[in-house]
Amino acid sequence: MALAAAAAVANPVRLFASGATNKGRPGKALGQDKMVLTFEPFEARMKHVFTIAGSSRSTTPIVLTKIAYQGYVGYGEASMPPYLGESTASAMEFLRRVDLSRFSSPFQMEEILTYVDNITTNNTAAKCAVDIALHDLCGKIMGQPWWKIWGWNNKDLPSTSVTVGLAYAPDGSIDKEEVRKKTMETLDYNLIKVKLGNTEENDKTMITTIREITDLPIVVDANQGWKEKGYALDMIEWLAQRGVEMVEQPMPKLLLDEAAWLRDRSPLPLIADEACQRLTDVRKLYGAYDGINIKLMKCTGMREAREMITLAKALNMRIMMGCMTETSVAISAAAQFADQLEWADLDGNWLIANDIFTGMKVVKGRITLEDKPGIGVEPL
Ligand code: MG
Numbered sequence: 001m002a003l004a005a006a007a008a009v010a011n012p013v014r015l016f017a018s019g020a021t022n023k024g025r026p027g028k029a030l031g032q033d034k035m036v037l038t039f040e041p042f043e044a045r046m047k048h049v050f051t052i053a054g055s056s057r058s059t060t061p062i063v064l065t066k067i068a069y070q071g072y073v074g075y076g077e078a079s080m081p082p083y084l085g086e087s088t089a090s091a092m093e094f095l096r097r098v099d100l101s102r103f104s105s106p107f108q109m110e111e112i113l114t115y116v117d118n119i120t121t122n123n124t125a126a127k128c129a130v131d132i133a134l135h136d137l138c139g140k141i142m143g144q145p146w147w148k149i150w151g152w153n154n155k156d157l158p159s160t161s162v163t164v165g166l167a168y169a170p171d172g173s174i175d176k177e178e179v180r181k182k183t184m185e186t187l188d189y190n191l192i193k194v195k196l197g198n199t200e201e202n203d204k205t206m207i208t209t210i211r212e213i214t215d216l217p218i219v220v221d222a223n224q225g226w227k228e229k230g231y232a233l234d235m236i237e238w239l240a241q242r243g244v245e246m247v248e249q250p251m252p253k254l255l256l257d258e259a260a261w262l263r264d265r266s267p268l269p270l271i272a273d274e275a276c277q278r279l280t281d282v283r284k285l286y287g288a289y290d291g292i293n294i295k296l297m298k299c300t301g302m303r304e305a306r307e308m309i310t311l312a313k314a315l316n317m318r319i320m321m322g323c324m325t326e327t328s329v330a331i332s333a334a335a336q337f338a339d340q341l342e343w344a345d346l347d348g349n350w351l352i353a354n355d356i357f358t359g360m361k362v363v364k365g366r367i368t369l370e371d372k373p374g375i376g377v378e379p380l
Contacts, residue, residue, distance in 0.1 A: 035100040035137075037130065039065045041088045044079070044325050044352045048165060048182065057081070060325035060352075061088045065095065065129040067137050069106055074137025075357070075377055076333075078129035079297050079324040079348070086125050094119065094126035106137050113303050124277070124300050125324075131301025132333045132375065139374030145336065146302065147369050152339035154369040159190035160344045160362055161219055163351070164210060166195050166202070174205040183213045190365035192218045193345055196235075197225015203235065207242055219343060221248040224274055229258040233265055240267040246343060248293060248320070249273040259288040271320050271343070279304050282311045291318030291342070296334055297326075309340050323348035332359030333375045338367045356380050 042062040049058045065076035080086040097119055103112050116130050139146050147154055164186060167178035186192050192210065196203040210218065220239055226232040232250045239247065246269050251258055253275035263270050272285045273293040278300070282292060292312055294305050305321070312319050321334050321341050326348035334346050344367055349355050359377035361368050370376055 033070065035067050035069045035103065035106055037065060037067050037095065037098055037100050037133070039063050039092065039095045039129065041092065042327070042356070044327065045354050046325060046351055047353050048351070062325075062327065063088060063091045063095065063126070063129055064327070064329065065133045067100065067106070067130075067133040069137055069141075072137055072140045074106075074133040074135070074140060074374060075329050075379075076129040076131065076133030076136065077327055077329040078125035079326045079330060080125050081324050084125065084297070084324075086123060090123065091126040091129065094123040095129065098130055106134055106141070109134060109138065109303065113301070117300055125297040128296050128299075128301040128330070131303055132296065132330060135302045135333065136374035136377070143373050145369065145371060145373055145376055146333075147336045147339060148371070150306065150336070152337075154339070157338040157367040157369065158341050158344045159365040160346045160367055161191040161193035162186045162189045162347045163193045163195060163345075164206075166198060166206065174202050174209065176205065176209045179206060179209045180213060183210050187214060187216070188365065189362075190216065191343075192216050193347075194218055194220050195223060196220050197222035200231075200235070204238070207239065207244070211242060215243060218242075218244045219246045219248065219345075220244050221273065222250045224249050224252045226250050227252065229255075229262050232258075232262055236262070236266050236268055236270075244268060246271060246320075249275065256284070256288045263288060263290060269318060271318065273322065279307050279311065282308055282315065282317070286315045286317065289317070291320060293320040293322045293343075293345070294337075295322045295324065296330055297324050302333055302336065305334075305337060309337065318342050320345065322346070325351055327352065327355050328357040328359035329375070329377050332357075332377045335360035335367050335369060336375060338369060 042064050044060045044062050046058050049056055061080045063078045067074045078091045113131055116127050164182045167175040169175040194206055236247055248271045269290040271291045271293050272289040276292040277298045294308050299305050319341055320343040321337055322345040323334055328349045331346050331349045357377045358380055
């Protein structure tokens with residue numbers, strides 16, 4: 001904890017710099033018999049100003065975590081885009097309250113993560129930072145990656161979408177030149193994600209501008225931006241004719257009756273994102289959406305994400321996994337689930353300019369998973 005208190009400076013990240021750790025290998029230097037949690041703020045700088053319906057920004061606050069135990073080190077991360085209500089200060093405050101010394105083994109995962117979840121009602125990203133680090137630690141002790149521990153495959157994994165964000169000209173219309181530039185950067189991938197939910201003219205301009213350049217399949221995220229169900233249906237029908245294959249969160253998250261009406265008529269599958277935070281939300285969304293977008297930062301981490309997948313499958317709902325702006329730590333944790341996903345939107349590390357970890361690699365647009373233990377990450 002003293003380390004964390006001393007680490008008030010955002011970057012560079014001393015705790016996580018190459019050479020400052022044993023990179024997860026056993027060694028005498030970190031041979032504690034008790035788990036030691038340390039954490040440090042980090043500011044992710046985005047390659048582009050990131051705009052969704054309602055906000056835009058160029059940096060994202062992150063808190064990196066590390067759990068050391070008997071010479072092994074597990075890495076974790078909390079990413080806190082402002083609209084989720086967590087901040088560096090609130091995450092640090094939460095993590096200061098986590099006392100892992102009360103547990104004798106990291107393999108008491110259920111007990112540990114239930115304790116962590118019960119500390120407060122919110123702080124899902126901070127909880128996730130503990131969850132990921134604990135999974136990484138336990139996987140490293142076992143010498144196996146989580147995709148393998150869970151019995152899943154690393155063959156024929158889905159492609160990740162890459163996002164072409166909204167770009168505005170000074171007059172509020174779409175900056176077509178900027179959209180073309182962003183689209184060109186996505187052409188090595190297999191699936192484009194487009195953020196809509198703006199005016200009808202701007203939404204349609206985004207799609208037609210991208211379509212002038214590429215026929216790649218598109219998934220659309222309206223981020224709750226379409227407020228009326230009839231309008232949402234018109235938009236979805238228009239999009240279906242232009243090679244769009246799925247729509248994420250078309251309408252405001254609380255409008256479940258309208259979502260069900262829309263789902264009955266929509267030619268495209270509709271996926272809940274903002275409406276789906278945690279395990280307890282999944283059943284409520286049954287009938288209103290075709291599937292759910294699971295994000296580790298929303299659902300407290302890998303343990304609950306796996307439970308959500310199990311429940312969604314039992315309800316015959318479709319599964320997507322997304323991310324926030326994240327380093328390769330949280331992205332690699334999410335990638336462990338790749339075999340179970342119909343859609344993957346795990347481009348968070350691709351969107352930032354200052355990743356300080358290496359982990360999951362995207363090759364020709366597809367997620368690839370190696371045999372590296374835990375979540376498969378190392379500090380750069
Ligand atoms: Mg979304």
